[in-house]
Each structure stands twice: as C-alpha cells, then as structure tokens.
Amino acid sequence: MEKRELMYEGKAKKVFKTDDPEVLIVDYKDDATAFNGLKKGSIEGKGVINNKMSNIMMQGLEKKGVPTHFIEELSDRETAVKKVTILPLEVIIRNISAGSFSKRYGVEEGIVFENPTIEFSYKNDELGDPLLNDDHALALKLCTKEELETVKKYAFTVNDFLKEVWKKCGVTLVDFKIEFGKLSDGTIVLADEISPDTCRLWDSETGKKLDKDRFRRDLGNTEEAYIEVMDRLVNSLK
Ligand code: ADP
Ligand code: UDP
Secondary structure, eight states, X not given: OOEEEEEEEOSSEEEEEESSTTEEEEEEOSEEEETTTTEXXXXXXXXXXXXXXXXXXXXXXXXXXXXXXXXXXXXXXXXXXXXXXXXXXXXXXXXXXXXXXXXXXXXXXXXEEEEEEEXXXXXXXXXXXXXXXXXXXXXXXXXXXXXXXXXXHHHHHHHHHHHHHHHTXXXXXXXXXXXXEEOTTOOXXXXXXXXXXXXXXXXXXXXXXXXXXXXXXXXXXXXXXXXXXXXXXXXXXX
C-alpha cells in the first residue's frame, strides 16, 4: 500500500489517501486541543500511545462482533483503516458522572450510574457539537433509524468490552466518545479512535485521572499518565 496525499488534517490526526480508494492511513499527532480548539498544546508521545491503544481496542472489539475500520498498524503512529463516511454524530456513553454531564445537570463528578447512559452530539465544530436526541438526528437526516439502532447496539457493546478490559488494569471507565462511519456498501463500522483523548479513565483505587482531563484541567504529569495507562493495558494482555 502506498501513502498518497494528505486528505484531511484534524486536531489530533492527519488522514492520508492511499493508492486504494477504500483505504486511508491515519497518522496520530502529539497535538492536543480542548474546549473546541480554544486550548492548544501538545502531549509528547501521545500519538504513539493513542495509535497503539486504539488498534488494541479495535482488534478486541472485532472479536466481540463490532466491525471496525482497523486494517493494519503500519508504524508507531500510522495505521491503515477502511475509508468510511463518518456519521456526523459523536456517541457518548457514561458510566459515572463527569465533565459536561456534571456541568449541564449541576451534579458532582463521580456518581456511579445504575445503568450506562448514551447521548449524541452533532459533530459540528462551528456549532460547538450541540447535544441532540434520536429524533433530532433523524430530523436532520444524519443517519437512518436502522443505522441509529445499530450504532446504539454497538456502542453499548463497546462499553461492556472497554469496562472489562480497563477493570483488569485497575482502571475505571468513566465515559467515552466514539464515532461510526459507513463503508461504501453501507455497513456501519466503528471508526476514529479509542484512547485517553476520548475516554475518561480513573485509577480504580485512588481515582487519579489517567486521561486527557490532566491536560484540559492543567493537572500536570499528562505524559506520565498516558504512559502509565498504556503500560497497564499492555501488561494486562501479557
Ligand atoms: P478532528 O476532525 O475532530 O479534529 P482528528 O484530528 O482526530 O479529529 O481527525 C481525524 C478525522 O478523521 C476525524 O474527523 C474523524 O471523524 C475522521 N475519521 C476517522 N476515522 C476515519 C475513517 N476510517 N474514514 C474516514 N474518516 C475518518
Ligand atoms: N469527548 C471527546 N471528544 C469531544 C467531546 C468529548 O473525545 O469532542 C469525550 C471526553 O474525553 C469524555 C467523554 O467524551 O471521555 C464525555 O465528554 P463530555 O461530554 O463530558 O465533555 P467534556 O467534559 O470533554 O467537554
């Protein structure tokens, strides 16, 4: 496979075309942003960690029956993926209150929910990714009813899988964001990434934050937290 021109440069990844129209190469950067791009910085080594972690998680999810865009890890930062048309929906699952949930509803962080919650936001940076319900997504024709049902089913499977994997690492999965896309034949697959950029991960014993909140909230030792959580994952798989 041959890497061709840059197709898109996002906040955390570059996406390149290849000689195969159905295949893209994603290249993970160390760049970090928060608050819809308002806060900018970099987390050294993040790209390598996010690339490897996403690939581990996606391969595990395939075995659980969730189709993903993953094809092959090409290098520390680069992975070949199936090209999809991204559904403009950020799918967020929460097991514990935190972040925008706590802010929106005026509750403390750390409330453990009896059941996970799912929510969607409209993937639109100009509008600041507004919250949206099922009917809104359908009214805006962001996807079909069937696609929405598939996305929800897969999202809860992703949650069950990730919760289990992190539990074995002494890490509590608080919440996460995933994205889905459509292959040219219409198949819905999990795309984008699963990493400490997109998941809230708390040490199960101490509650120490091992994710991007360290960067968002200027808690310090962000690089170390990414390394620690990746090490724990790798060790749990040995
Ligand atoms: P952002 O666009 O939010 O700045 P990134 O820097 O992560 O985010 O850029 C990666 C972009 O590539 C995202 O817009 C994401 O939706 C998109 N993407 C992820 N996986 C695929 C895929 N398999 N095919 C096409 N686009 C993808
Ligand atoms: N998230 C993400 N990208 C976004 C918004 C949220 O990856 O654009 C992740 C975030 O890391 C967290 C979960 O989704 O794990 C829930 O985030 P929340 O809605 O609480 O928003 P935030 O507090 O990040 O603004």
